[in-house]
Amino acid sequence: MTKVVAVDVHDVRFPTSLGLHGSDAMNPDPDYSAAYVVLRTSDGPEGHGFAFTIGRGNEVQCAAIRALAPALVGRDVEAICGDFGSVYHELVYDSQFRWLGPEKGIMHMAIGAVVNAVWDLAAKRAGKPVWKLLADMTPDEIVGLVDWRYLSDALTPDEALDLLKKAEPGRADRERRLRAEGLAAYTTTPGWLGYDDATAERLAREAVAQGFRQIKLKVGHNLDDDRRRLAVARKAVGPEIRIAVDANQCWDVADAVSWVGQLREFDPWWVEEPTSPDDVLGHRAIRDGIAPIKVATGEHAQNRVVVKQLLQAGAIDILQLDAARVGGVNENVAILLLAAKFGVPVCPHAGGVGLCEMVRHLAMFDEVAVAGHTPDRVVEFADHLHEYFVDPAVIRNGAYVAPDVPGFSAQMRPEALERFRFPDGPAWSGS
Amino acid sequence: MTKVVAVDVHDVRFPTSLGLHGSDAMNPDPDYSAAYVVLRTSDGPEGHGFAFTIGRGNEVQCAAIRALAPALVGRDVEAICGDFGSVYHELVYDSQFRWLGPEKGIMHMAIGAVVNAVWDLAAKRAGKPVWKLLADMTPDEIVGLVDWRYLSDALTPDEALDLLKKAEPGRADRERRLRAEGLAAYTTTPGWLGYDDATAERLAREAVAQGFRQIKLKVGHNLDDDRRRLAVARKAVGPEIRIAVDANQCWDVADAVSWVGQLREFDPWWVEEPTSPDDVLGHRAIRDGIAPIKVATGEHAQNRVVVKQLLQAGAIDILQLDAARVGGVNENVAILLLAAKFGVPVCPHAGGVGLCEMVRHLAMFDEVAVAGHTPDRVVEFADHLHEYFVDPAVIRNGAYVAPDVPGFSAQMRPEALERFRFPDGPAWSGS
Numbered sequence: 001m002t003k004v005v006a007v008d009v010h011d012v013r014f015p016t017s018l019g020l021h022g023s024d025a026m027n028p029d030p031d032y033s034a035a036y037v038v039l040r041t042s043d044g045p046e047g048h049g050f051a052f053t054i055g056r057g058n059e060v061q062c063a064a065i066r067a068l069a070p071a072l073v074g075r076d077v078e079a080i081c082g083d084f085g086s087v088y089h090e091l092v093y094d095s096q097f098r099w100l101g102p103e104k105g106i107m108h109m110a111i112g113a114v115v116n117a118v119w120d121l122a123a124k125r126a127g128k129p130v131w132k133l134l135a136d137m138t139p140d141e142i143v144g145l146v147d148w149r150y151l152s153d154a155l156t157p158d159e160a161l162d163l164l165k166k167a168e169p170g171r172a173d174r175e176r177r178l179r180a181e182g183l184a185a186y187t188t189t190p191g192w193l194g195y196d197d198a199t200a201e202r203l204a205r206e207a208v209a210q211g212f213r214q215i216k217l218k219v220g221h222n223l224d225d226d227r228r229r230l231a232v233a234r235k236a237v238g239p240e241i242r243i244a245v246d247a248n249q250c251w252d253v254a255d256a257v258s259w260v261g262q263l264r265e266f267d268p269w270w271v272e273e274p275t276s277p278d279d280v281l282g283h284r285a286i287r288d289g290i291a292p293i294k295v296a297t298g299e300h301a302q303n304r305v306v307v308k309q310l311l312q313a314g315a316i317d318i319l320q321l322d323a324a325r326v327g328g329v330n331e332n333v334a335i336l337l338l339a340a341k342f343g344v345p346v347c348p349h350a351g352g353v354g355l356c357e358m359v360r361h362l363a364m365f366d367e368v369a370v371a372g373h374t375p376d377r378v379v380e381f382a383d384h385l386h387e388y389f390v391d392p393a394v395i396r397n398g399a400y401v402a403p404d405v406p407g408f409s410a411q412m413r414p415e416a417l418e419r420f421r422f423p424d425g426p427a428w429s430g431s
Numbered sequence: 432m433t434k435v436v437a438v439d440v441h442d443v444r445f446p447t448s449l450g451l452h453g454s455d456a457m458n459p460d461p462d463y464s465a466a467y468v469v470l471r472t473s474d475g476p477e478g479h480g481f482a483f484t485i486g487r488g489n490e491v492q493c494a495a496i497r498a499l500a501p502a503l504v505g506r507d508v509e510a511i512c513g514d515f516g517s518v519y520h521e522l523v524y525d526s527q528f529r530w531l532g533p534e535k536g537i538m539h540m541a542i543g544a545v546v547n548a549v550w551d552l553a554a555k556r557a558g559k560p561v562w563k564l565l566a567d568m569t570p571d572e573i574v575g576l577v578d579w580r581y582l583s584d585a586l587t588p589d590e591a592l593d594l595l596k597k598a599e600p601g602r603a604d605r606e607r608r609l610r611a612e613g614l615a616a617y618t619t620t621p622g623w624l625g626y627d628d629a630t631a632e633r634l635a636r637e638a639v640a641q642g643f644r645q646i647k648l649k650v651g652h653n654l655d656d657d658r659r660r661l662a663v664a665r666k667a668v669g670p671e672i673r674i675a676v677d678a679n680q681c682w683d684v685a686d687a688v689s690w691v692g693q694l695r696e697f698d699p700w701w702v703e704e705p706t707s708p709d710d711v712l713g714h715r716a717i718r719d720g721i722a723p724i725k726v727a728t729g730e731h732a733q734n735r736v737v738v739k740q741l742l743q744a745g746a747i748d749i750l751q752l753d754a755a756r757v758g759g760v761n762e763n764v765a766i767l768l769l770a771a772k773f774g775v776p777v778c779p780h781a782g783g784v785g786l787c788e789m790v791r792h793l794a795m796f797d798e799v800a801v802a803g804h805t806p807d808r809v810v811e812f813a814d815h816l817h818e819y820f821v822d823p824a825v826i827r828n829g830a831y832v833a834p835d836v837p838g839f840s841a842q843m844r845p846e847a848l849e850r851f852r853f854p855d856g857p858a859w860s861g862s
Contacts, residue, residue, distance in 0.1 A: 026526060026529070027526045027527075027529075027530070028526060029526070029527075030526070030527065030530075031527070053527070053530055053531060054526070054527050054530045055527035055530075056498065056525065056527035056528055057495070057498050057527060057528045057530075057531045057538060059494065059498065060491065060494045060495045060498050060531065060537065060538065061531065063490065063491045063494040064488070064491045064537070067487065067488050067490065067491050094487065095457060095458045095459060095460070095461070095485070096458075096460075096461065096462070096484070096485050096486035096487035096488060097487055097488045098457070098458075099458070099461075099484055099485045099486075099488075100484060100488045100491065100492065100536065100537050100540075101536050102680070102707075102708070102731060103707075103709075104535050104536045104709070104733060105531065105532055105535045105536015105537050105538060105539065105733075106491065106495070106531050106536050106537040106538060107488060107491070107536060107537055108536065109531075149683065149707075150683055150706060150707045150710060150713070151683070152683045152684070152685060152686075153683065153684040153685065153713060153716060249533070252580065252581060252582070252583045252584065253583070253584040254583060254584065255583075275581060276533075276534075276580075276581045276736045277533070278534075278535070278733070278734065278736040278737055278740075279581060279736050279739075279740065280711060280712070280740060281711070281740050281743055281744060282581070282584060282736075282740075285584060300533060302535060302536075302709070303709065305707045305709040305710050305713075306709055308710075309709075309710065309711060309712050309713075312712055313712060
């Protein structure tokens with residue numbers, strides 16, 4: 001019997017604040033970090049996963065993952081990989097851990113990291129990338145991945161089953177298209193607040209030349225700056241390229257409506273995270289106030305219950321799930337099903353470290369087996385830190401290429417784990 | 432200059448699961464625990480605070496508090512106690528820590544513990560209990576405690592100021608009444624799911640004999656059991672005593688409506704936590720479905736943004752703030768102001784360990800200086816673990832007595848910190 005013999009946890013941090021990569025209205029100096037977990041097994045592949053953070057506190061995130069280790073060590077790998085709902089369900093319903101959320105914040109992200117590591121392990125054992133493992137499941141199997149508690153007023157298992165069955169006949173065609181064309185991406189690379197205008201303009205032109213049809217700019221720190229930067233970007237890319245803007249939660253409702261009103265002439269496609277990610281009713285009010293400019297949020301939506309309400313309330317036009325914020329693949333399947341039910345396109349959040357690598361799997365599963373093809377699904381891409389991953393995200397003609405390597409692509413190269421180990425790796429200790 | 436010289440963190444756990452105290456539909460076996468923090472100073476009193484958890488993971492909660500220590504060590508005590516908003520604001524807006532919530536879960540509870548320890552310290556230095564320290568502040572000072580971000584669509588600083596000024600002339604009378612009569616409490620002691628009928632009946636009778644006018648029963652595990660237990664309790668207390676029921680988040684919306692419908696004949700006063708604490712719209716739907724039975728929630732409301740929405744949506748009849756879930760006294764002041772604006776009575780959550788001790792201060796401040804007197808404000812009381820506190824909650828004729836000891840009453844006796852230290856204190860190591 002193959003067993004989980006250890007749960008290794010690594011505190012990995014990249015000193016990204018030095019280059020102002022990732023700077024926005026609420027996060028001036030992130031050090032992209034991972035609370036990284038490896039499920040070591042007695043035989044065969046390991047499972048890799050992580051929670052993404054931006055620096056300080058990553059050690060607390062690591063401690064939370066360590067707290068979950070006793071639930072995994074000694075377990076039969078065949079059993080936990082054979083029943084994809086079991087680890088997620090066990091960890092979420094440990095009543096003592098549950099108190100620390102429930103289903104939110106550090107403990108929930110820790111559960112997500114472990115659940116994703118189990119998916120990585122299962123996919124490696126199955127010899128498939130996660131997107132394909134998911135897309136090959138029957139509708140019943142997919143419905144069985146979800147924790148349906150708290151969802152039935154918006155989506156029942158039977159409705160989800162219907163929706164998946166309707167998508168089933170088109171799976172093969174969509175998979176062919178996906179393998180041929182990839183999945184449309186947009187890029188945040190030109191848009192960080194810390195860049196000067198010349199850098200932003202150059203990066204915007206380059207993005208279009210690379211085939212991207214959408215870019216994104218950070219806004220919300222200073223209105224005059226935002227207008228100037230948007231003018232620069234709009235001039236650089238022309239009228240056909242979509243420009244999204246991202247306020248990173250910095251406004252109250254009325255501020256959002258008035259600020260975005262001042263950006264209207266630059267034709268922003270969506271406004272991302274205009275206010276608190278917890279504020280369902282606030283997003284609805286903002287959406288009413290800025291239409292037809294779209295409202296997007298979700299990267300900080302803590303769990304499926306918040307997503308459910310964003311959809312029920314008609315608060316968003318675009319749902320931006322994150323691979324490492326909620327309870328792993330299982331909860332993201334619930335989120336994809338909810339979005340499909342409400343007809344809201346899912347444009348996943350990525351960037352940071354390793355998020356592009358993981359999130360493409362979820363978007364590709366959505367394309368093939370859940371919502372189906374839509375030109376409104378674009379997946380975020382930021383060109384940082386991919387070199388440290390074993391199976392890095394690949395972009396061709398502005399689109400994510402479908403990965404073929406078995407697993408969830410969360411695995412970092414051993415030399416990266418070593419070099420960026422906090423606080424004593426060479427990147428931090430200067431040695 | 433008096434400085435903070437150290438931030439000590441203690442992992443303290445009480446083996447309450449052995450007696451099934453605290454057992455409910457979602458939490459069968461809690462070990463009431465505290466991630467306990469002491470701000471040690473170079474001179475004069477220390478500041479004590481804690482986050483409350485129910486066992487496993489308390490070490491992660493402790494790690495989160497430790498992560499905040501560098502922000503406190505070396506600080507001028509006079510300065511941090513002189514500007515009550517500063518520590519709260521600094522910690523909440525540390526952008527790297529913020530990513531771990533934002534403003535929710537383990538990191539936010541850690542901030543709450545530290546902020547409450549600062550209040551304890553400040554109140555000791557002022558020679559006043561926290562309720563009196565707050566109740567002696569001017570309306571302007573009180574408004575200055577709040578982080579107003581995300582609130583302006585529901586409550587502005589000016590509205591809060593008006594509300595506090597209207598309450599000002601009555602402060603002295605209400606303080607006199609409070610000192611004479613205390614603040615009405617209700618008791619959860621008879622209601623735990625793990626008790627047999629005879630125990631529950633005896634405890635219900637005793638509660639009435641002690642002067643309580645309201646008791647609370649846990650429900651949601653089994654409908655037949657709930658009907659039988661409610662019948663026992665109703666018979667024991669008679670028709671005049673209010674019986675609240677508490678489902679501890681176990682239902683979906685439709686289940687809540689139908690289950691509560693089956694309890695109607697026993698005249699429940701409120702239904703507490705019928706579903707996910709994150710589900711604002713769900714609580715609204717349940718409230719519509721069970722009226723005139725009231726809906727109560729809030730002990731797991733993660734921050735002021737969720738509370739704002741519960742009030743905006745008309746989702747609750749009773750708001751149950753918790754002293755140790757959100758960002759400390761400062762955020763609870765925001766929550767009290769929001770509730771007062773919407774005319775919803777605040778009936779704080781207590782029990783666990785030390786929550787009764789702290790929360791009475793917030794309720795008494797609400798009574799004297801914010802919402803004023805209302806017969807609908809009852810504060811939870813559960814008769815566990817008070818013996819381990821330096822300034823324990825005192826109940827007389829079913830009411831909390833106003834404490835006179837300077838501070839926030841969060842301080843445990845040193846022998847309790849020693850005996851219940853996890854995992855090596857005598858209560859756990861058996862030595």
